[in-house]
Amino acid sequence: MSTTSTGTRPLRIGELAELAGTTPRTIRYYEEIGLLDGASEREQGKHRVYTEADVERVGEILRLRDLLGLSLEQLSELLEAESARAEIRREYHATEDPKDQRRLLDQALGHLDRQLELLAARRSEIEQLQTELGERRQLVLHRLSELGS
Amino acid sequence: MSTTSTGTRPLRIGELAELAGTTPRTIRYYEEIGLLDGASEREQGKHRVYTEADVERVGEILRLRDLLGLSLEQLSELLEAESARAEIRREYHATEDPKDQRRLLDQALGHLDRQLELLAARRSEIEQLQTELGERRQLVLHRLSELGS
């Protein structure tokens, strides 16, 4: 049980990469261009250390990259505001000021809606191509049936 | 009417690019790596000439590139057999040998099914992410409603 469980044990770059479905090089590159926070306060030459939250973060970046066809700069803009929000949330969550809470929730809603919009557009492109190829398939099947058995 | 109609008039690279939704550079690059037939028997330095069929071909390449996330080499393999088939079809279409016709139709069916499979996989990934983000959206809406108006 303890062999497969990741628990809350800190992760090294190779483990993060494997869990998220990519390579160490990609993780380092994302850190280099600022998409990922450079594993904080690390001394030159020392190993990078990550958490489960980073697995989620990287996983989301990869999914959006693959499914939305955005450049990493566009993706960065999309996620930047969102992670800023996550930080603010940690600060303000305890303060219980309903005005702040409402503002944060509204922002979250906006980000989710933007991503959902992009996904819907992508999906409709795919569906269009599916119908097109499906029609061609029907035609081929029809011609085959005309040839008899 | 004759100003907007492309009719069957030959196209130059800029027109092909615009109609297909890309750039001349991309067209030249695809020719360079063999994805597109080098506009045949062109003398060094002379302009490339295309037809409406090329608009379809390039359009399909671009759609598959954007929607399937394949490398151009993988895409090339996917399309190579298909265009070989198209050529064979032109040769054999008149011969009316039902054995050949059945073979060609079977091949066409195979290619279409492979593409449809890839599209279905992509679509289900997108749908998964849509549900995930949709659930988060619901949660945010719920929290907003708890804050009252």
Next chain:
DNA sequence: TTGCTCCTCACGTCACGTGAGGTGGC
């Protein structure tokens, strides 16, 4: 202590973008 994974350069690659300088065709 050994062996694995990690580290930092740094060059290579894929899929084009972007000029530079010159020629083709309505």
Next chain:
DNA sequence: TTGCTCCTCACGTCACGTGAGGTGGC
């Protein structure tokens, strides 16, 4: 004939891949 689009190098860029040589930590 003028002006636009085209031509061919060829270097630049983005998102990493791939060693080379060396150090960190269970």
